[in-house]
Amino acid sequence: MSNWKGRLAAGTVLGLALLAALPARAQIPTLGDTSDMNASTERKLGERIARELYRDPDYIDDPILDEYVRGIWARLLAAARTRGELTAELDERFAWQVLLGKDRSINAFALPGGWLGLHLGLVSVTATRDELASVLAHELSHVTQRHISRLMTQEKRQAPWVIGAMILGALAASKNPEAANALVTGGQALAMQNQLNFSRDMEREADRIGYGVLTQAGFEPQGFVAMFDKLQQASRLNDNGSFPYLRTHPMTTERSADMQSRQQLAARQGSPAADLVHAMMVGRARVLSNPGVDVLRGYVNDSRADAAAPQALARQATALYAAALASAKLRDYPAARKLAGTLADAVRGDAEAARVASLLAAEIALEGGTPAQALALADAPPTARPELLFASQARIARGRPAEAAERLQTWVALHPRDAQAWQLLARAHAAQGQQLRAIRAEAEAQVAHLDYEAALDRFKAAQELARRGTRAPGDHVEASIIDSRARQVESLLREQALQR
Template sequence: MAPSSSGSCRGFPEVPLIRITCAAFLAIAVALGSSRSLLADELPDLGDAARVDLSPQLEHKIGERIFNDIRLHEASYVDDPDISDYVNLLGGRLVAASSNPAGSFQFFVIRDNTINAFAMFGGFIGVNTGTLLTAQSESELAGVLAHEISHVTQSHLARQMAREKQSSIATMIAMAVGVLAARSNSQVASAAIASAQAGSIQAQLAYSRDFEREADRFGFQTMIKAGYDARGMGDFFGRMQQAGRVYENNAPVYMRSHPLTVERISDMESRAQNVPYRQVAGSLDFHLVRARLRVQMGSSGEAAGEFSRQLREKKFASEAGSRYGLAYALLKAKDVVAAQKEVDALLALKVSSPMIAGLAAETRAAGGDRAGALNIYRSALQRFPQSRALAYGYADALLAGRQYDEALRFLDSELQLYSSDYKLYGLQAKTFAALGKRLQQHRAQAESYFLLGQLGPAVEQLQFAQQSGDGNFFEQSQVDARLREMRKLQLEEAKEKKNGG
């Protein structure tokens, strides 16, 4: 488990996402004050109205810090490998078809019923569970993500900040907090702005109409190139416009931060009409993810009752989705026998997905059939080698079965391919701990913390590794070398903070 920390940002309300965003954006002042090599131009003197440029490297650094804060401290962050796999697979398909196919992007989900999605510095894109549950097809969801991807590829957030020429670092931070806060919660964003006395910023919370039209245009091209239904974007945003009329002054958050106009909707519909019609096959995983979220958003019993009704009345968008939801709800309710029955019915549909395989393995394990679970994982990983959810599930199953040597071999092979996966290092640390290899345990845990942006705890773990009293000369030397690297990074961070202060 990663360490937690607390803190506040003077002048801003103590609301989790705002507190995190504010704390992370204080890093902008530090980075701008000290990382001159990362900027196209030096930071202007306070009061200078010249433009402040953020390089791609600095944008990524800022976005990464915000993302790390969110996943470490924000309770609404969805830490579900199946859901994360899905949005990143979908997002990756869109990025490959975007104007910057080589760009670095990370997609994540926030547990919130409101309809919203937001793009942060450096290609970090969040989407609310409400958006996933409201979209009626994967093409509609793809339209939303393609729009947000285009905000990133066209550097809209940085361009907006530069356009305002906010030379005061404090004002720039307040503006950035407000802009991102609006993507999450309009009311909280307004409070943040008022408390920061950033009067003129409120008018700039929403992306400009020019930026919105540009994101529409590039986003549309992206989703078409990626093979999605051309009508998806217009259908989703059209429904949002109708919702705005119903809600009047209480419009969905997405409409407040991404203002819709009749002209924009008309443009989307016109573009779709000019594209030859193409039948787009439905996405099984889209329905599975929605079913999984519905179970997580309420009680297992209520979810099981709803999916049972859908199947009984044959009123469902996807039978596999409803059967998956019922099986998952029953497993969550610890009714393993009933869950296994529904998993068998699901498998009888002859549909294939890493999510179905993972649920089948979990159900077998819950019923005491660990060997059966391991066999399912092995077979599924042959078909879906990129699935992080299956990899974590298999490693956990090996640990539960005390097959520690096999677990280490598997994790080593995975880390050769996914060296930036902090969860793999965490599982490796658990395995070494079970084997009593303390040096290796602390070394692996250090890498997990480091990838989460927790440099201090990572250094502490390496110090524990030095003091462990086990490990050979080669392993000790590796720990010493890595500790020197991290301490050097600590000194650089301290220097940045001092210069930025």
């Protein structure tokens, strides 16, 4: 595995930066798409970068946070379609996926082809889902307005794949400048880096369109204003590396004033109710964003200190959730179960929040070695990903892999890019002695993460097993599927070689 703090340190900065250096549409009128790059080429470039992000140890596929972010993202995409910002061609050809990173820095970035990166550090500083949605809407607008490809059109002397390497170099720079210098060298690269700052017109365009998408999706416009205020306050402080977002999305008084005026023109909605789900997601993001043992203990101690103090329910939900999950990470499962129970009691009146609290309890039960309890908590109809994955782990642990495999097989048929589901399916098949199917599922997990070389290795291993082994009933069909998939992946590898 590569190290994001090395090889990809470059991407975080340049991913945001790439989206910035392009001639943007002026506020009125818009200037139109001036890109010469077609959507297919941009998608392939984005996949090349996303492949590195998947390999990085900071990448995290957390079912609970991923489902929460995807829910916000889906609403924004639907709004962009309704408004006509997301064209049918881009909708079909681009990936439109958000990848989560465990980094504690305040950052988010868009990449070519509809890929977005989101650091848990940014999630952890938001007070509402409207604030988080405002950042995602802004990044989405950079993509729908083709800012990246328009930059590349400016730099016609640079091949797209060279620019892709520079993106990876810049993604490394926010964490390891030495690694970035190793990736981005030479006069042309330095000139490119100097260009990769969002132009003021581009920022205004992403603000304007992002604001429209945000409100069309039903989020409060105050989210944009509140996030601007937080980032503007941070920009007044010395940059210690915690806010790489500010280097590529500089906050200006003009931008902030524009958002405030737009918000004042919007209809007043009154005081929103406490968003307990978002409060718990903030607690989860804080615990999962690479904290040390002392930080985890601090979350537990904070919940004890506040236990007797009156506090808003949302703040209490954040503290209890973080303390329960931190206790589980410290392997203090009795304390984790007790805190999770207190959390469940506190949010009982909110059905959505109660579900999230129940999922936390199931997770703690799994980690604490009580899969029967986890199954009881998460054994809902397998239409929601967190319940499916937790219940599947519990079934495998309880010696019921066939049940898990049946549910997972149905899921991956509908969601073939779910690597974690494929990996669990491989475990379920292996537990039943179905080695051919297990190896194929491992290969499909690699395909989902765009690692076609590793996937082909597994497909070939499955082919070898099929040639020399005694096939179980139904394995002749599986072997045929494996042969077909191996040919498809070989074709993808040849295409990658041509790109290089």
